Amino acid sequence: MSRKTGNVPEETRAALIKAATEEFAEYGFEKSSLRRICSRAEVTTGALYSSFANKNDLFESVVAPVMEQIFHVIETHFKGERASTGRELLDAQGEKNDIQAVMEILHYYFRHQDVCSILFHHREHPAVSRFFDDLIELLDEQGKHLAKLLGAGEQENPEEAFSEDMIHWFSHLQMDMIFYLIEHEMEEKQAEIQVRNMVRFLRGGLYALVQDGNSLKIYHQK
Incomplete structure (x- = not known):
């Protein structure tokens, strides 16, 4: 289950989901990288983990x-x-x-x-x-x-x-x-x-x- 966003703006969460969609479409779940997803979304890994528990949760x-x-x-x-x-x-x-x-x-x-x-x-x-x-x-x-x-x-x-x-x-x-x-x-x-x-x-x-x-x-x- 997704974590509460806390102080993370909704725009950041939306950017992460968009970046994750691109990542999963290109690499598949197993070969996808949270680091690359953060890079695509231009956010820190801390921001990702503030909204999602792990890669499964993001997927x-x-x-x-x-x-x-x-x-x-x-x-x-x-x-x-x-x-x-x-x-x-x-x-x-x-x-x-x-x-x-x-x-x-x-x-x-x-x-x-x-x-x-x-x-x-x-x-x-x-x-x-x-x-x-x-x-x-x-x-x-x-x-x-x-x-x-x-x-x-x-x-x-x-x-x-x-x-x-x-x-x-x-x-x-x-x-x-x-x-x-x-x-x-x-x-x-x-x-x-x-x-x-x-x-x-x-x-x-x-x-x-x-x-x-x-x-x-x-x-x-x-």
């Missing part, structure tokens, strides 16, 4: 806004889903809402690419690993809720189709969609097209489970 302060934004987007989207009926989630507006949520994360990435890249390229860091574990848990919980809404469709055995393992796998598919977009360094317009296709593909699989694999019924309802 977490750099990526925290990204983690908070992603969580906010997903939680807001899920809140809307929980207020909907199962049928509403499967219609055109449901698809539009899903695409919009992923687009919001995507656009945030392109507007804050330096710090977002730090987060996504340091998935082994304990703070980042916990964050993505928490996201998977959030996706799992939402998946269980959606299974209750959607399980009353044509599926003869909803408990089997929407088992905990299946829901957990689907959570990872959704997470991997974001990882793929980031890791392949697409242009923004290309990534937007990919998002629409990926979301439709994932929704198609979910819809197939609801319809118990009846592809003809799925086709005729489109």
